[in-house]
Amino acid sequence: MLSGKAALVTGSSQGIGLGVARAFAASGAKVVLTSEKPLPHCPEVQRILSDYEHTRYIQADLLQEGEPERLLAEAWQAFAGLDVLVNNVGTYKEPPLEQLTRRDFDFIFGLNVWSAIALSREFVRRLKAEKRPGRILFSSSLNASRSEPQHTLYDASKGAINALCRQLAVELAPFGITTAAVAPGLVETPLTDFGLKSTPSERHAVMEQIPLRRIASVEDVAWWYVFLASDKAAYATGTIVVVDGGLDAQQMAFRPISPYEKG
Structure with missing residues (x-):
């Protein structure tokens, strides 16, 4: 589905980003993977680089001044242009509300929101200069x-990502540049485990609140990015796709069912 396209996927050394990069490469795309880690510390990335010829890795700490600009420039040069930017990098780790500081805000919003804005800005500049269309995808969240x-900060940052996806859709449509976001529910990744694998009772309690009664795998989510990056989804822009096993459709997970409702 992505033959002939070149993509940059941020936060792609693990979790959803790694899965998206692998799915893109398997779908025929040229892919630049990136994270703040040195390549020797990323065995799964090394496997993708070995399995797929048209893949590259660029180490970049997107919290550092100038790094988004350098990353986009090097990724663009790697394949003589890019067609798709996937703004995936992000984190949720933060203290409780009463302990939040400006430093916490700058960290979460710097990584989750500013990196997406800075990379999108550089991507759009190059697309416009060459008068070529493009696609910007975002990793949002339920x-x-x-x-x-x-x-507090994570939820606010993902609300900002949804707004950014919609705003750029409107602003960039005249230039043939479109946007979309994937908003997963709970997904099995190193970032979201928080002990669920080691505490079966808590894991079961979480799954009981999901209508499909299971936690999503990375593969459940990654192929949505492939479709949204493809020409098959070209008419969708500003679209936010929820992939959550039915969580958003459900009002109360544990509401008692009355005899009347049971019929």
């Missing part, structure tokens, strides 16, 4: 619209 405790 948390952008459905919150949970102790996720």
Whole structure:
């Protein structure tokens, strides 16, 4: 589906980003993977680089001044241009509300939001200069619209990502540049495990709240990015696709069912 396209996927040394990069490469795309880690510390990335010829890795710490600009420039040069930018990098780790500081805000919003803005800006500049179309994808979250405790900054940052996806869709449509976002529910990644694998009872309690009764795999989510990056989805822009096993469709997970409702 992505033959002939070149993409940059941020935060792609693990989790959803790694899965998206692998799915893109398997779908025929040229792919630049990136994270703040040195390549020797990224065995899964090395495997992708070995399995797929048209793949590259660029180490970049997107919290550092000038790094988004350098990353986009090097990724663009790697394949003589890019067609797709996937703004995936992000984190949720933060203290409770009463302990939040400006430093926490700068960290979460710097990584989750500013890196996406800075990379999108550089991507758009190059697309416009060469008068070529492009696609910007974002990793959002169900948390952008459905919150949970102790996720103050994360939830706010993902709400900002949804707004950014919509705003850029409107601003960039005249130039043939489109946007879309994937908003997953709970996904099995190194970032989101928080002990669920080692505590079966808590894991079961979480799964009981998901209508499909399982936590998503990375593969459940990654192929949505492939479709949204493809020409098959060319007419969709500003679109936010929720992939959550039915969580957003459900009002209360544990509401008692009355005899009347049971019929």
